[in-house]
Amino acid sequence: MTSTLPVPDSQGHDPRTGSDGTAARHPGREDLWHPALFYRSPEEYLATAVPFLAEALTAGHPAAVAAPRKSLTLLRDALAADPALDPDAVTWVDMTAAGRNPGRIIPGVLRAFADRHPHAPVRIIGEPIWAGRSRVEYPACVQHEALINAAFTGRPVAILCPYDAAALDDRVLADAAVTHPVLVDGDVTTVSDRYDLGLGVAAGNRPLPDPAGPVVELAIDDSTLMRARTTVIEQAVEAGLTRERALDAELAVNELTCNTVIHGGGRGILRIWTTGEHFVCQVDDGGHITDPLAGRRPVPPHVPGGRGLLLVNQLADLVRIHTGPGATTIRVHFDRPPRPRDGI
Known part of the structure; x- marks a missing residue:
């Protein structure tokens, strides 16, 4: 099943969100849209990610995917299977290399792509957190996700951030609700009632552990x-x-x-x-x-x-x-x- 993503307003809220937690589709936007996608299988990943990219490609808008190699292959193959879609029109970035340091993802990956298209609606899939991330790296990843909301305020950019809910700890998914104004889980899209930019930024600004060993x-x-x-x-x-x-x-x-x-x-x-x-x-x-x-x-x-x-x-x-x-x-x-x- 494919899902069509609702687009909240400029404050990250969809005024048409229903009492059941679902949200109707918004026809367009002029500001950042930054949802987290919780998926538990390749099929769930593709059900949201492919339409997200297809809408950009069909409209002739710039699109990029920055993700681990496994996700890149999955998405590229899915686009190639549709004669109406051209995977070569998408910019593909190996996040395990370009985003090895979370601190360089915004300037070196996201802004680098968006700034090449300053007047166009830009769509990016960015997957900076995967099961192989270490405990040392993780707080910087959370802070990065939070800072996307500050870095792209006022720009017509949509950045969809997939989270492998089958492989990641519950704590990671809970943090995603803090750093993303919108959550996509299956066919349901909701406004995150836990979203807090300040709390997300503070997650990466904590006292660092003492060195281990000789200094x-x-x-x-x-x-x-x-x-x-x-x-x-x-x-x-x-x-x-x-x-x-x-x-x-x-x-x-x-x-x-x-x-x-x-x-x-x-x-x-x-x-x-x-x-x-x-x-x-x-x-x-x-x-x-x-x-x-x-x-x-x-x-x-x-x-x-x-x-x-x-x-x-x-x-x-x-x-x-x-x-x-x-x-x-x-x-x-x-x-x-x-x-x-x-x-x-």
């Missing part, structure tokens, strides 16, 4: 910036990163430490350690990041500055931030190469 620590001020760079490269190479990724880590930390000196009170602490999977660098200072979209908003070419945290998000495999008045912690993770297995 290399360096005081940061304007006299130790170069030493910080060389220390990061040395520790990254020792942790097994390639030379290229070690230089990426150096560049990311240099951006953070320079921001500490310029914007974070002039002094801070750099901490470096490794886990089984990650090379981790953390910078603590006395600054306060008041803009929750900092590092996620593309900067126009003619505007000087404002790209430091954006660059950090592009370089790192994960960025976690805890910020408040007088104190900010930014922790960047770089994946360590898999260790070779012993064998014969």
Whole structure:
């Protein structure tokens, strides 16, 4: 069975939502529409996702899918099976690569696509949370989903976010109700009575757990910036990163430490350690990041500055931030190469 999605008004509410929780279809919209889709089988996924894309393709509107490879294959095959639909008219993005760090999905995937079509109604399927996401990554994923609502306010963009309800924990589905104004479950679409932008953003702004294992620590001020760079490269190479990724880590930390000196009170602490999977660098200072979209908003070419945290998000495999008045912690993770297995 295929389902046709109702489109709520500019506040995320459909005034024609019935007492049974269903909602009638709205013919069009001028603002962001950001529903979560709960599916439990490939058939349920396709029943909503295919019509969502087909309506855009039939109207000649831009459409993109950013999802894990399994979902990309499923959707592309379904579109190819319909002679009226051209899967090559859709932009396909492997979310496990482009969205490895949730902090780069908005600028590098969603805004990158939508900004190429500034005057057209844009439809995107974005699946940033899947069963393979780690506990370390998950709070950043929740915050990302919440920030979509702020990043696209006032733009004619529809972003459908599928959630595999058969594989994900109930807590994940509950968080989706907080970060999405609209919920689609089978043939029923409802306004989420738990939607709370502030709560969703706050989910990713919590104190970070203490490092596990030995930590290399360096005081940061304007006299130790170069030493910080060389220390990061040395520790990254020792942790097994390639030379290229070690230089990426150096560049990311240099951006953070320079921001500490310029914007974070002039002094801070750099901490470096490794886990089984990650090379981790953390910078603590006395600054306060008041803009929750900092590092996620593309900067126009003619505007000087404002790209430091954006660059950090592009370089790192994960960025976690805890910020408040007088104190900010930014922790960047770089994946360590898999260790070779012993064998014969």
